[in-house]
Amino acid sequence: MDSALTTVGLPIALAIIMFGLGLSLVPDDFRRVARAPRAVAVALACQLLLLPLLCFGLVELLDLPPLLAVGMMLLAASPGGTSANLFSHLFRGDVALNVSLTAINSVVAIASLPVITNLAIDHYGLGDEVSLQFSKVVEVFAVVLVPVVLGMLVRARAEAFALRMDRPVRTGSAVILAVLVLGILVDQRSSVGEYLADVGLAAAVFCALSLVVGYVVPRAAGVREAQAVASSMEIGVHNATLAIFVAVEVLDNTEISVPAAVYSVSMFVFAALWGLLLTKVLVRRGTAPAGSTPVA
Numbered sequence: 001m002d003s004a005l006t007t008v009g010l011p012i013a014l015a016i017i018m019f020g021l022g023l024s025l026v027p028d029d030f031r032r033v034a035r036a037p038r039a040v041a042v043a044l045a046c047q048l049l050l051l052p053l054l055c056f057g058l059v060e061l062l063d064l065p066p067l068l069a070v071g072m073m074l075l076a077a078s079p080g081g082t083s084a085n086l087f088s089h090l091f092r093g094d095v096a097l098n099v100s101l102t103a104i105n106s107v108v109a110i111a112s113l114p115v116i117t118n119l120a121i122d123h124y125g126l127g128d129e130v131s132l133q134f135s136k137v138v139e140v141f142a143v144v145l146v147p148v149v150l151g152m153l154v155r156a157r158a159e160a161f162a163l164r165m166d167r168p169v170r171t172g173s174a175v176i177l178a179v180l181v182l183g184i185l186v187d188q189r190s191s192v193g194e195y196l197a198d199v200g201l202a203a204a205v206f207c208a209l210s211l212v213v214g215y216v217v218p219r220a221a222g223v224r225e226a227q228a229v230a231s232s233m234e235i236g237v238h239n240a241t242l243a244i245f246v247a248v249e250v251l252d253n254t255e256i257s258v259p260a261a262v263y264s265v266s267m268f269v270f271a272a273l274w275g276l277l278l279t280k281v282l283v284r285r286g287t288a289p290a291g292s293t294p295v296a
Contacts, residue, residue, distance in 0.1 A: 013176040014245050015147040018106075020169030021082045022151015023162040025103055036097060039227040042218045043101055046235050048108065050217070052076045052116050054209055058202055066124035068199050071259035072206065073120035074251075075243045077113040078260075079105030082173060083268070084230075084237040091275035093229030101234045106148065110141045113246070130251045140250055144242065176241070195258045203263040204270070211236035211274045229278060237271055240264035 055076035059069040080102050088098045114137045121130055155162040214235030218228040240260040247257035 017173045019147035019151045022148040043231040067255045071256040077116035078243040079109045080234040081239040084233040087233040094226040097230040
């Protein structure tokens with residue numbers, strides 16, 4: 001990929017997205033975990049344990065090429081994205097839970113993401129080709145967590161400004177992600193058809209599984225509807241920008257970023273369709289979260 005896009009644009013893009021997350025956070029978002037321990041514990045178990053296992057089974061079943069398989073596992077290890085909050089809001093999920101989960105996941109991923117990704121690298125025998133070193137992981141999450149903290153400080157000192165900036169930052173984040181995806185596809189244009197054939201089905205199935213598991217497992221564990229909707233969106237809408245950043249900047253391999261690029265397109269479509277389906281079903285059953293209305 002173009003060096004300016006990767007060495008300058010990509011870190012700035014990720015920092016802007018995480019700064020936007022910080023603008024939406026207050027300390028009570030972390031304290032809220034103690035008030036909804038079951039919902040948080042179930043969602044984190046799905047995110048950290050169940051999803052990587054499902055993803056590994058999927059890439060083995062579809063026999064993906066090693067680099068794309070590692071890219072899928074990197075995606076599975078990435079925390080929820082800030083767009084999950086938007087989808088949760090649209091479909092009457094517990095947005096406060098989403099915010100808390102995104103914040104906690106972003107911190108937990110400091111340990112979980114390199115462990116899962118390195119296990120995948122070792123499994124597929126790519127240790128001589130790519131490596132996720134601890135020092136690099138620290139650099140990655142400095143790019144992730146420092147902007148979050150700065151955003152929280154701005155929110156604490158200038159709440160009105162933070163609230164006004166919420167929509168522009170979200171819009172800018174979506175544009176930034178679109179530019180990154182386009183850059184990856186242009187860089188890999190000679191192989192993009194082959195990549196889509198290899199990873200398109202895997203990304204779509206994994207996205208659908210993530211959304212469904214994120215709802216069904218919490219409901220089976222007794223989590224209420226609004227929290228299950230929030231969990232579904234949190235688990236199904238990954239931070240694809242982070243996965244792309246790690247693949248391109250840390251692992252220095254654009255091919256590993258392709259699954260995240262493909263997923264970033266499909267997840268918006270699948271999340272919208274899943275949200276509409278959930279709303280229809282829940283309204284029909286008379287169990288929709290408070291504030292839900294039938295969708296025409």
